Amino acid sequence: MRRGTRYGALLGPLLAGGATPDLVTRAARGLGLPERGRYAVVVLGTPVPDAVVAEGPDVDGARWWWGSAEASPGAVEGSPGAAEAREGGRQVAVVLLGPAGAARAAARLRELGAGPGGVSPVVGSLAELGAARRLAGTALLTCEPGSREIVRLDERLPAALLVSRPELSTRLLAEVFGPLLTLAPAERSLLVETLEAWLECGGSVGRAAGRLGCHRNTVFNRLRRLERLTARSLSRPRELVDLVLALEVLRLSSAPP
Template sequence: MAVDCLKGVDGLLGDWLETVQPLRDQYEGAVPDEDFRESAVQAFELLLRTVAGLPVPAELAGTSGRIGERRARQGVPLDSLLAAARLDFRVVWDALVARADDEDKVLLVASAYHVWEAVEAHVTGIMTAYQRTVLEMGRQREDERRLWFDRLLETGGHNPTVVRDVGLALGFVPGGRFLCVAALPGPGPGGGLHGAAAALRSAGATLQRQTVSSASLLVVQLGPRVTEETVLGRLEGVPCGVSPVADGLAGVPRAVELATATVRALPGAATGPLRLADAWLDVLVGRAGPFAAHLADDVLGGLKDQGEQRGAVPAAERERLLHTVRVHLAGSGSIAETARVLYCHRNTVQQRFTRFCELTGRDIRRPEDAALVALALRARESGGK
């Protein structure tokens, strides 16, 4: 009976097209009629040969995979595609029943599972190929997005044509506002950045995530629904560096550089995001390279540990002077405030500043010297000395 159906496969095609039409209405424009009919004929030939136990040519054996791959690329919804493929059972079964006499029908019912197994193998082949193709297409799209983003970084945002094309490729508005976040690669920060990206996507954010210069990046377009505070809230518990807001897509390369520099200045015990505005001293020291050690030596060289040289400053005095300077630099610059924090008289603070100036040549009361001392202290604390 299956062989007889195979000879009249065009009749099966007509029945199937009528049955499947309500499903096809959902994606009719995506699949040309000729493609639709040709695939259906090949599918019925595959099923009937399988049911009849006939040899299946290699070209015909790959029908399920080709249908799954092609429909995925055509954008046909998977559930509609599988529902249409499962209708093959009804059409084939009706055709077999129509060709069976009473005695054959008894045997046919007992063998129904053969037909169902053939259809399910076909459906499984379609689904496997479809899902594999969707994954491949997703990877290709991500690769394309990464290439476009790399192109933006390479040009530094100075080429208006590239900025425009990157906006189209990534779904960014070239004139929008962007926040860049960088985390060091690894299971901890990288995983947290991935989770933040997923949560922001769910909130409707347009973003790009990829690895650049050994750092994991997240670039988020800000708007009414996704603000800077929204992004920082999603980054809670994620050690990362956060750039200032970039005005326009052309400013993203600079923001990426600043975010990457900030994450490299993170203290080892960091448990959350660090804004560049709160990390400039550490960033500058980190970018100074070996000059950070030279800076610490030059500015603070007069404060030697006892035993390093004859006439060195006693350790207790050195630590007292440094503590006073640190408190002053961390405050508003008011000597009265520094005295209040240290629980001492303002004249005592003045005397310590004078002594510090005698030893280092830097007067902490002068803004220029204060800035230099702040950098030198940070360099010293970060290992510059």
């Protein structure tokens, strides 16, 4: 993996988006990268661990280029991405992927203790890195506050839609979970935990009861109470979608349930 001011200066215009063909060609030559290839962008919310920036390709053959950690995570000072880069101390890398693709890149970051972080979908050229950086940043926003998650955008598309429109997410949470949020924290957490367990168990009350360590009737009664509070039925698909999305907004909130 490579890192430094020169690499950051070359990557910056690409990651900012809208780079001209001549600029893309110059950056490709300076970085020793093909203009067309299988690329992903990584955005980390914390400083990059030293092990992550070791020189050379990784075991999958992927090659990593990190932008400067000072003025930018891959954005040169004065570029459209520079101010955004400084916010929150984010770090950005361009990855020329190996055979295992973006999933292996995400797994390697987890193994090295990086995170939280977001990984973009695969793009086919250096000219598409600006769009990939934005999508990787959106993926990072879907990480639970305080977590060390490394997530790929394609694994978090519903959550990505929610974080992309925070005003609508806030409205959704208030509209669906408003009465639930007025409960005492412990009571609210119990109902939320039960809903999460029921969803993770594929809608099985019995399996959810086993996971929670309680009787299945207890799970059933909690779910019925949640339905009454939210005026939505778990048996109606459209209303279930409302509940699942509101639960996702709650997960992404900095406040505990």
